[in-house]
Amino acid sequence: MYSIGELSRRTNVKVPTIRYYEQTGLMSVPERTHGNQRRYDNAGLERLTFIKHARELGFTIEAISSLIELQDNPDRSCEAATEIASAQLGDVRARIKKLRSLEKELARIARGCDGEGKSSDCYVLESLADHHHCQQAH
Amino acid sequence: MYSIGELSRRTNVKVPTIRYYEQTGLMSVPERTHGNQRRYDNAGLERLTFIKHARELGFTIEAISSLIELQDNPDRSCEAATEIASAQLGDVRARIKKLRSLEKELARIARGCDGEGKSSDCYVLESLADHHHCQQAH
DNA sequence: TGTAACACCTCTAGTAACTAGAGGTTCAAG
DNA sequence: CTTGAACCTCTAGTTACTAGAGGTGTTACA
Numbered sequence: 589m590y591s592i593g594e595l596s597r598r599t600n601v602k603v604p605t606i607r608y609y610e611q612t613g614l615m616s617v618p619e620r621t622h623g624n625q626r627r628y629d630n631a632g633l634e635r636l637t638f639i640k641h642a643r644e645l646g647f648t649i650e651a652i653s654s655l656i657e658l659q660d661n662p663d664r665s666c667e668a669a670t671e672i673a674s675a676q677l678g679d680v681r682a683r684i685k686k687l688r689s690l691e692k693e694l695a696r697i698a699r700g701c702d703g704e705g706k707s708s709d710c711y712v713l714e715s716l717a718d719h720h721h722c723q724q725a726h
Numbered sequence: 727m728y729s730i731g732e733l734s735r736r737t738n739v740k741v742p743t744i745r746y747y748e749q750t751g752l753m754s755v756p757e758r759t760h761g762n763q764r765r766y767d768n769a770g771l772e773r774l775t776f777i778k779h780a781r782e783l784g785f786t787i788e789a790i791s792s793l794i795e796l797q798d799n800p801d802r803s804c805e806a807a808t809e810i811a812s813a814q815l816g817d818v819r820a821r822i823k824k825l826r827s828l829e830k831e832l833a834r835i836a837r838g839c840d841g842e843g844k845s846s847d848c849y850v851l852e853s854l855a856d857h858h859h860c861q862q863a864h
Numbered sequence: 865t866g867t868a869a870c871a872c873c874t875c876t877a878g879t880a881a882c883t884a885g886a887g888g889t890t891c892a893a894g
Numbered sequence: 895c896t897t898g899a900a901c902c903t904c905t906a907g908t909t910a911c912t913a914g915a916g917g918t919g920t921t922a923c924a
Contacts (some may be wrong), residue, residue, distance in 0.1 A: 593871060602871085606746050608911060623871055629862045634855065641854045645835075649910070659851050659900045669850040673836040687822045688782055694818060697783075698794055698811040712807040716779045718773065731900060741901085750881090761890045763901055787881070820888060865924100867921065872919065883908075 589619070589627040599636050606636065612649055614656065615637050646678055727757070727765040728783055737774050744774065750787055752777050752794065 609615040615635060618626045628636075635656070643650045658669050660661050670718045700711035734741045747753040753773060756764045766774075773794070780790045789810050796807050838849040 591872080602912080604912060605910085607874095612910090621919085622870095623872080624874095625919070633764065638855050641856075643910090645832055645854075655851060655854065658848070660856075666848040666850070669848050670836065673832060673850045677829065677832040677836050680814065680832060684822060684825045684829060691815065691818045691822060694783055694811060694815040698808060698815050699727050709754055710796070710804040710807050712792060712804070712811045716783075717776050717797075718779075729901080740883080743881085745903095746882060759890085759901095761901080762903095763890070781881090867922100867924085869922090870920080871924105872900075873917075874915105875917105876913100876915085878913070879911085881908100884906085886905085888904105891899085893898090894896085 589629060590633060592626045592628070595633060595636060598633060598641055601636055601640050605666055609636070613651075614649065614652060645676065646680060647672070651676065704714050727767060728771060730764045730766070733766050733771060733774060736771060737778055739774060739778050747774070747777055750791075752787065752790060783814065784818060785810070789814065 590598070590609075592603050592606055600641055601609075606615065609618060615632065618628045618632055638656070638659070639652055643653060645656070654672055655669060658664050658666075666705060697712055697715045700715065728736070730741050730744055733739075733744060739747075744753065748755060753770065756766045756770055759765055776794070776797070780791055780793060785793070792810055793807060795803050796804075821832065835850055835853045
Protein backbone atom coordinates (compact mmCIF):
# COMPACT_ATOMS: atom_id res chain seq x y z
CA MET A 589 0.00 0.00 0.00
CA TYR A 590 1.26 3.46 -0.88
CA SER A 591 0.66 6.82 0.74
CA ILE A 592 -0.19 9.64 -1.62
CA GLY A 593 3.31 10.98 -1.25
CA GLU A 594 4.84 7.64 -2.22
CA LEU A 595 2.52 7.44 -5.20
CA SER A 596 3.57 10.95 -6.17
CA ARG A 597 7.27 10.08 -6.01
CA ARG A 598 6.80 6.88 -8.00
CA THR A 599 4.85 8.53 -10.79
CA ASN A 600 6.16 12.10 -10.72
CA VAL A 601 2.59 13.35 -10.44
CA LYS A 602 2.13 16.01 -7.74
CA VAL A 603 0.09 15.28 -4.64
CA PRO A 604 -2.53 17.98 -5.32
CA THR A 605 -2.82 16.70 -8.90
CA ILE A 606 -3.52 13.17 -7.63
CA ARG A 607 -6.26 14.59 -5.42
CA TYR A 608 -7.56 16.49 -8.42
CA TYR A 609 -7.70 13.27 -10.46
CA GLU A 610 -9.69 11.66 -7.65
CA GLN A 611 -12.07 14.62 -7.60
CA THR A 612 -12.60 14.44 -11.35
CA GLY A 613 -13.22 10.71 -11.15
CA LEU A 614 -10.15 9.48 -12.99
CA MET A 615 -8.73 7.88 -9.87
CA SER A 616 -10.86 5.60 -7.73
CA VAL A 617 -11.46 6.64 -4.15
CA PRO A 618 -8.75 4.81 -2.19
CA GLU A 619 -8.85 3.19 1.23
CA ARG A 620 -8.06 5.37 4.21
CA THR A 621 -6.04 4.80 7.39
CA HIS A 622 -7.57 5.26 10.80
CA GLY A 623 -6.01 8.72 10.61
CA ASN A 624 -7.86 9.47 7.34
CA GLN A 625 -4.81 9.22 5.09
CA ARG A 626 -5.17 7.73 1.62
CA ARG A 627 -3.62 4.37 0.93
CA TYR A 628 -3.28 3.12 -2.65
CA ASP A 629 -2.72 -0.42 -3.91
CA ASN A 630 -0.93 -1.50 -7.08
CA ALA A 631 -4.08 -0.98 -9.12
CA GLY A 632 -4.04 2.65 -8.04
CA LEU A 633 -0.41 2.99 -9.03
CA GLU A 634 -1.15 1.48 -12.44
CA ARG A 635 -4.15 3.72 -12.94
CA LEU A 636 -2.16 6.85 -12.15
CA THR A 637 0.60 5.73 -14.49
CA PHE A 638 -1.97 5.29 -17.24
CA ILE A 639 -3.39 8.73 -16.61
CA LYS A 640 0.05 10.29 -16.61
CA HIS A 641 0.97 8.73 -19.95
CA ALA A 642 -2.26 9.85 -21.50
CA ARG A 643 -1.83 13.39 -20.21
CA GLU A 644 1.68 13.51 -21.57
CA LEU A 645 0.22 12.65 -24.94
CA GLY A 646 -2.19 15.54 -24.64
CA PHE A 647 -5.41 13.61 -24.05
CA THR A 648 -8.01 15.66 -22.19
CA ILE A 649 -9.36 14.53 -18.86
CA GLU A 650 -12.60 13.67 -20.63
CA ALA A 651 -10.86 11.52 -23.23
CA ILE A 652 -8.86 9.74 -20.54
CA SER A 653 -12.08 9.07 -18.67
CA SER A 654 -13.43 7.37 -21.79
CA LEU A 655 -10.27 5.34 -22.21
CA ILE A 656 -10.42 4.21 -18.59
CA GLU A 657 -14.03 3.15 -19.02
CA LEU A 658 -13.01 1.03 -21.99
CA GLN A 659 -10.18 -0.45 -19.96
CA ASP A 660 -12.59 -1.37 -17.17
CA ASN A 661 -14.90 -3.11 -19.65
CA PRO A 662 -12.75 -5.69 -21.46
CA ASP A 663 -15.64 -6.85 -23.65
CA ARG A 664 -16.06 -3.46 -25.24
CA SER A 665 -14.94 -2.81 -28.76
CA CYS A 666 -11.44 -1.53 -29.32
CA GLU A 667 -12.82 0.82 -31.93
CA ALA A 668 -13.65 3.53 -29.44
CA ALA A 669 -10.10 3.66 -28.14
CA THR A 670 -8.81 3.89 -31.69
CA GLU A 671 -11.14 6.74 -32.43
CA ILE A 672 -10.05 8.64 -29.34
CA ALA A 673 -6.39 8.15 -30.21
CA SER A 674 -6.96 9.10 -33.84
CA ALA A 675 -8.89 12.20 -32.85
CA GLN A 676 -6.03 13.23 -30.63
CA LEU A 677 -3.56 12.60 -33.43
CA GLY A 678 -5.63 14.77 -35.73
CA ASP A 679 -5.80 17.48 -33.11
CA VAL A 680 -2.02 17.42 -32.65
CA ARG A 681 -1.50 17.64 -36.40
CA ALA A 682 -3.87 20.60 -36.66
CA ARG A 683 -2.05 22.38 -33.86
CA ILE A 684 1.30 21.74 -35.54
CA LYS A 685 -0.03 23.16 -38.76
CA LYS A 686 -1.27 26.29 -37.03
CA LEU A 687 1.95 26.74 -35.10
CA ARG A 688 3.99 26.40 -38.30
CA SER A 689 1.95 29.23 -39.75
CA LEU A 690 2.52 31.31 -36.62
CA GLU A 691 6.21 30.52 -36.72
CA LYS A 692 6.48 31.75 -40.27
CA GLU A 693 4.69 35.00 -39.51
CA LEU A 694 6.62 35.63 -36.31
CA ALA A 695 9.93 34.93 -38.05
CA ARG A 696 9.03 37.50 -40.66
CA ILE A 697 8.18 40.05 -37.98
CA ALA A 698 11.17 39.36 -35.76
CA ARG A 699 13.58 39.32 -38.69
CA GLY A 700 12.46 42.70 -39.95
CA CYS A 701 13.70 44.49 -36.90
CA ASP A 702 17.32 44.55 -35.86
CA GLY A 703 16.57 46.12 -32.50
CA GLU A 704 18.56 49.23 -33.24
CA GLY A 705 15.84 51.75 -33.84
CA LYS A 706 13.31 53.51 -31.70
CA SER A 707 9.89 52.12 -31.08
CA SER A 708 8.42 54.84 -33.30
CA ASP A 709 10.04 53.06 -36.25
CA CYS A 710 9.68 49.57 -34.91
CA TYR A 711 8.94 46.90 -37.47
CA VAL A 712 7.49 44.58 -34.85
CA LEU A 713 5.01 47.16 -33.62
CA GLU A 714 4.19 48.32 -37.14
CA SER A 715 3.53 44.80 -38.28
CA LEU A 716 1.08 44.24 -35.45
CA ALA A 717 -0.67 47.51 -36.25
CA ASP A 718 -0.70 46.82 -39.98
CA HIS A 719 -4.19 46.73 -41.44
CA HIS A 720 -2.89 45.05 -44.55
CA HIS A 721 -1.77 42.25 -42.30
CA CYS A 722 -5.20 42.30 -40.73
CA GLN A 723 -6.88 41.58 -44.04
CA GLN A 724 -4.63 38.67 -44.80
CA ALA A 725 -4.90 37.01 -41.43
CA HIS A 726 -8.64 36.73 -41.47
CA MET B 727 -17.31 57.11 -32.53
CA TYR B 728 -18.10 53.39 -32.27
CA SER B 729 -20.27 51.48 -29.86
CA ILE B 730 -18.76 48.32 -28.42
CA GLY B 731 -20.90 46.27 -30.76
CA GLU B 732 -19.63 48.16 -33.79
CA LEU B 733 -16.07 47.73 -32.59
CA SER B 734 -16.73 44.02 -32.16
CA ARG B 735 -18.08 43.67 -35.69
CA ARG B 736 -15.17 45.61 -37.20
CA THR B 737 -12.50 43.61 -35.45
CA ASN B 738 -14.20 40.22 -34.94
CA VAL B 739 -13.39 40.42 -31.24
CA LYS B 740 -16.34 39.53 -29.02
CA VAL B 741 -17.99 42.16 -26.84
CA PRO B 742 -17.18 40.41 -23.52
CA THR B 743 -13.59 40.01 -24.70
CA ILE B 744 -13.32 43.74 -25.37
CA ARG B 745 -14.59 44.41 -21.87
CA TYR B 746 -12.06 41.90 -20.60
CA TYR B 747 -9.27 43.73 -22.40
CA GLU B 748 -10.40 46.96 -20.74
CA GLN B 749 -10.42 45.26 -17.37
CA THR B 750 -6.90 43.91 -17.88
CA GLY B 751 -5.70 47.33 -18.96
CA LEU B 752 -4.94 46.59 -22.60
CA MET B 753 -7.73 48.86 -23.79
CA SER B 754 -8.00 52.39 -22.49
CA VAL B 755 -11.17 53.30 -20.64
CA PRO B 756 -13.38 54.84 -23.32
CA GLU B 757 -15.80 57.74 -23.19
CA ARG B 758 -19.35 56.98 -22.16
CA THR B 759 -22.72 58.23 -23.41
CA HIS B 760 -25.19 59.83 -21.07
CA GLY B 761 -26.72 56.32 -20.87
CA ASN B 762 -23.38 54.86 -19.73
CA GLN B 763 -22.57 53.11 -23.00
CA ARG B 764 -18.99 52.95 -24.19
CA ARG B 765 -17.99 54.96 -27.21
CA TYR B 766 -14.66 54.33 -28.93
CA ASP B 767 -12.70 56.57 -31.29
CA ASN B 768 -10.35 55.50 -34.07
CA ALA B 769 -7.49 55.16 -31.61
CA GLY B 770 -9.56 52.58 -29.75
CA LEU B 771 -10.26 50.71 -32.96
CA GLU B 772 -6.56 50.69 -33.82
CA ARG B 773 -5.61 49.53 -30.35
CA LEU B 774 -8.03 46.62 -30.46
CA THR B 775 -6.79 45.65 -33.90
CA PHE B 776 -3.24 45.63 -32.55
CA ILE B 777 -4.28 43.48 -29.62
CA LYS B 778 -6.12 41.06 -31.88
CA HIS B 779 -3.14 40.59 -34.19
CA ALA B 780 -0.86 39.99 -31.28
CA ARG B 781 -3.25 37.46 -29.73
CA GLU B 782 -3.52 35.65 -33.03
CA LEU B 783 0.26 35.33 -32.97
CA GLY B 784 0.07 33.80 -29.52
CA PHE B 785 1.43 36.70 -27.48
CA THR B 786 0.24 36.64 -23.87
CA ILE B 787 -1.75 39.49 -22.43
CA GLU B 788 1.34 40.46 -20.46
CA ALA B 789 3.55 40.56 -23.54
CA ILE B 790 0.98 42.61 -25.41
CA SER B 791 0.85 45.01 -22.49
CA SER B 792 4.60 45.51 -22.84
CA LEU B 793 4.32 46.03 -26.57
CA ILE B 794 1.59 48.61 -26.06
CA GLU B 795 3.73 50.47 -23.56
CA LEU B 796 6.53 50.61 -26.11
CA GLN B 797 4.10 51.86 -28.71
CA ASP B 798 2.94 54.61 -26.39
CA ASN B 799 6.53 55.73 -25.79
CA PRO B 800 8.03 56.40 -29.22
CA ASP B 801 11.43 57.32 -27.81
CA ARG B 802 11.94 53.92 -26.30
CA SER B 803 14.32 51.43 -27.79
CA CYS B 804 13.02 48.97 -30.36
CA GLU B 805 15.11 46.27 -28.73
CA ALA B 806 12.46 45.36 -26.21
CA ALA B 807 9.87 44.70 -28.89
CA THR B 808 12.33 42.53 -30.76
CA GLU B 809 13.04 40.53 -27.65
CA ILE B 810 9.37 39.99 -27.00
CA ALA B 811 8.79 38.85 -30.58
CA SER B 812 11.86 36.62 -30.55
CA ALA B 813 10.85 35.05 -27.25
CA GLN B 814 7.46 34.28 -28.73
CA LEU B 815 9.08 32.81 -31.81
CA GLY B 816 11.23 30.60 -29.61
CA ASP B 817 8.20 29.52 -27.64
CA VAL B 818 6.32 28.61 -30.80
CA ARG B 819 9.29 26.61 -32.07
CA ALA B 820 9.54 24.73 -28.78
CA ARG B 821 5.86 23.90 -28.90
CA ILE B 822 6.17 22.67 -32.48
CA LYS B 823 9.03 20.45 -31.47
CA LYS B 824 7.09 18.98 -28.59
CA LEU B 825 3.99 18.44 -30.70
CA ARG B 826 6.07 16.70 -33.36
CA SER B 827 7.25 14.27 -30.73
CA LEU B 828 3.68 13.74 -29.57
CA GLU B 829 2.53 13.23 -33.13
CA LYS B 830 5.12 10.54 -33.69
CA GLU B 831 4.17 8.67 -30.53
CA LEU B 832 0.44 8.98 -31.14
CA ALA B 833 0.84 7.80 -34.74
CA ARG B 834 2.66 4.74 -33.46
CA ILE B 835 -0.11 4.04 -30.96
CA ALA B 836 -3.01 4.71 -33.30
CA ARG B 837 -1.45 2.70 -36.12
CA GLY B 838 -0.95 -0.36 -33.97
CA CYS B 839 -4.64 -0.89 -33.47
CA ASP B 840 -7.01 -1.60 -36.31
CA GLY B 841 -10.08 -1.16 -34.17
CA GLU B 842 -11.25 -4.70 -34.70
CA GLY B 843 -10.45 -6.30 -31.38
CA LYS B 844 -11.82 -6.03 -27.89
CA SER B 845 -10.57 -3.53 -25.41
CA SER B 846 -8.91 -6.32 -23.44
CA ASP B 847 -6.46 -6.68 -26.35
CA CYS B 848 -6.36 -3.04 -27.26
CA TYR B 849 -3.02 -1.73 -28.41
CA VAL B 850 -3.96 1.83 -27.55
CA LEU B 851 -4.85 1.00 -23.98
CA GLU B 852 -1.85 -1.33 -23.59
CA SER B 853 0.50 1.33 -24.86
CA LEU B 854 -0.79 3.82 -22.31
CA ALA B 855 -0.43 1.25 -19.54
CA ASP B 856 3.01 0.17 -20.72
CA HIS B 857 5.72 0.69 -18.11
CA HIS B 858 8.39 0.29 -20.74
CA HIS B 859 6.85 3.26 -22.46
CA CYS B 860 6.89 5.00 -19.11
CA GLN B 861 10.67 4.69 -18.85
CA GLN B 862 11.21 6.08 -22.28
CA ALA B 863 8.94 9.03 -21.93
CA HIS B 864 10.57 10.41 -18.84
C1' DT C 865 5.95 10.61 27.55
C1' DG C 866 6.78 14.85 25.10
C1' DT C 867 8.52 17.31 21.20
C1' DA C 868 9.55 18.51 16.61
C1' DA C 869 9.63 17.85 11.87
C1' DC C 870 7.46 16.09 8.15
C1' DA C 871 3.52 14.41 5.76
C1' DC C 872 -1.10 14.23 5.49
C1' DC C 873 -6.01 16.36 5.39
C1' DT C 874 -9.99 19.66 3.57
C1' DC C 875 -11.29 23.86 1.78
C1' DT C 876 -10.97 28.05 -0.76
C1' DA C 877 -9.30 30.54 -4.29
C1' DG C 878 -6.03 31.69 -7.88
C1' DT C 879 -3.83 30.99 -12.75
C1' DA C 880 -4.70 32.45 -18.14
C1' DA C 881 -7.88 33.92 -21.37
C1' DC C 882 -11.65 34.04 -22.01
C1' DT C 883 -17.06 32.79 -21.87
C1' DA C 884 -21.87 32.37 -20.09
C1' DG C 885 -25.75 33.91 -17.86
C1' DA C 886 -28.66 36.66 -14.61
C1' DG C 887 -30.95 40.82 -13.98
C1' DG C 888 -31.25 45.25 -15.18
C1' DT C 889 -30.97 49.87 -18.31
C1' DT C 890 -30.65 52.30 -22.74
C1' DC C 891 -31.43 53.02 -27.54
C1' DA C 892 -33.68 53.14 -31.83
C1' DA C 893 -37.32 52.01 -34.94
C1' DG C 894 -42.18 51.56 -35.81
C1' DC D 895 -45.69 54.65 -26.51
C1' DT D 896 -44.05 49.86 -27.30
C1' DT D 897 -40.91 46.46 -28.47
C1' DG D 898 -36.81 44.29 -29.57
C1' DA D 899 -32.05 44.72 -29.79
C1' DA D 900 -28.02 46.36 -27.71
C1' DC D 901 -25.95 47.88 -23.87
C1' DC D 902 -24.60 47.61 -18.73
C1' DT D 903 -22.46 45.27 -14.26
C1' DC D 904 -21.69 41.38 -11.69
C1' DT D 905 -20.94 36.60 -10.71
C1' DA D 906 -19.35 32.41 -11.91
C1' DG D 907 -17.89 28.83 -15.07
C1' DT D 908 -14.36 26.56 -18.42
C1' DT D 909 -9.68 23.43 -18.35
C1' DA D 910 -6.09 21.52 -15.74
C1' DC D 911 -4.08 22.31 -12.59
C1' DT D 912 -1.66 25.10 -8.42
C1' DA D 913 -1.17 27.74 -4.02
C1' DG D 914 -2.04 28.65 0.54
C1' DA D 915 -4.56 28.68 5.06
C1' DG D 916 -5.53 26.16 8.98
C1' DG D 917 -5.69 22.00 10.88
C1' DT D 918 -4.56 16.66 11.99
C1' DG D 919 -1.66 12.51 11.82
C1' DT D 920 2.82 10.03 11.88
C1' DT D 921 7.32 9.00 13.15
C1' DA D 922 11.76 9.50 15.15
C1' DC D 923 14.32 11.04 18.94
C1' DA D 924 15.30 12.70 23.62
